[in-house]
Amino acid sequence: MVRELRHPILVHKLNRIRDLSTPREVIRRLLEDIAVLMVYEALQEVELHRREIEIWLGKREFDFVREEDVVFVPILRAGVPMLEGALRVLPNASSGFIAIKRDEETLESKVFYSRLPDLEGMRVLILDPMLATGGTLLKALSEVKRHKPTSTASLHIICAPEGVERIDKAYPEHRLYTVSIDERLNDKGYIVPGLGDMGDRLFS
Template sequence: MYKESTNVVVKHLVNRLRDVRTAPNEFRLTIEEISRIIASETLNDFKTITTNIETWQGPLDVQVLEVQKLVLIPILRAGEPMLTGILRTLPYARSGFLAMKRDEKTAESKLFYENVPPLEDKTVLLLDPMVATGGSLIDAITYLKSKGAKKIISLNILGAPEGIDAVQKAHPDVDIYIAQIDERLDDKKYIRPGLGDAGDRAFNTN
């Protein structure tokens, strides 16, 4: 299953990312904000547990998200601002990291670093801003399944229909929540109209 956000604020923020005048710091902050919104939409039906808190009128039983069942895993480096944004809302969620690089000639990805906590009985929120061909996302999901993740949910900012379809065919059990699905991939496997390289723009590199 995949679901594109219909939130008008999310669409507004995506268009801010598209604007070449958006400075790196604002670009990162915008990714953080979009990520917080789509994460809240994603977790709307996530399991809650009862806990007791101390309020100004005394103890109170309340429902809270079972954050100990969540693991946030960004695909570095572009996924890092997504993690930062979501951790502002869920500061006690555990995190892991995958570093992958796309070969610009073959459009294939390679995993060259990983650091993930135990994933058994955990729901993973896999954070990757861009879904172009879907190759890196497919490889990341395959790897996390091999580590025993109970459920994997992909959170993305921008994608092409071709990439979304590829991920769904490879991993039909993985839900995708995405801010915006663009028109297509071009002959160089870039998203159109897209927003450029999210990692370069977020960290002011070429």
Template structure:
């Protein structure tokens, strides 16, 4: 096991980001875990923050974790919060991304690398990724309606 020489932070965006955190902690066990909570206002499609838990001193590198990158709103807000915390090296980890979200994050935060497993086609009129997989948080936590 290689030991990394700097402080690393995982910042899952609640709640769906928690579903990825365990696997990342298995790969990087020394990473600290901090949290950001956002929900999307369905009428405006804008992120609304409801929770933030950071330490007094930021890590050198932070990985923001959210399985779905749709509009890029929550990702950009999360990146803003992490940069304002004092983190200089920020990465975004997701599973599925839409071109619209990639463009927004890249335009607003060109210094942030995005790592995704798949890029889907587009967003629908409700700003859900198509074909997508539905609500990642509901799937992860078995709360599908």
């Protein structure tokens, strides 16, 4: 399931990131802001649970999200600012980390670092600003799904249509959220018009 979130504020913030004159520290804040709004969308069907709390009238039961059942997994490096935004929404959620490197010659991706909490029965949201060929997300999903989460979703600022199609074929049950499905991939596997190299833009 693919959802393109064309909210005017999301589109505005995305296109500020596209602008090469936007400073690095502003790009980080924009990624955080976009992640906040996307997490709301991705979790709009999350189940609520009753919990008793103390209010000014005494003890009453109210509905809450079980934050501990949600795990955010950013793809290093570029997914880190998105994690900051996601944790603003659910600060008690857990986090895991996956580092994946794409070979620029073969365009194949390889996991070289994975640090995940217990994912069995959890709702996992993978955070990565760009989905290009789909190779990175395929590797991440393979790594995550062997730990038996209840569900997986991924949040991307932009996607290439080729990558979206590849993920949809491999994991039709996976939910993918993006602000923009851009035009295409170029012959080097970069998204057009895209954002450039997000990791380099964020961390020099």
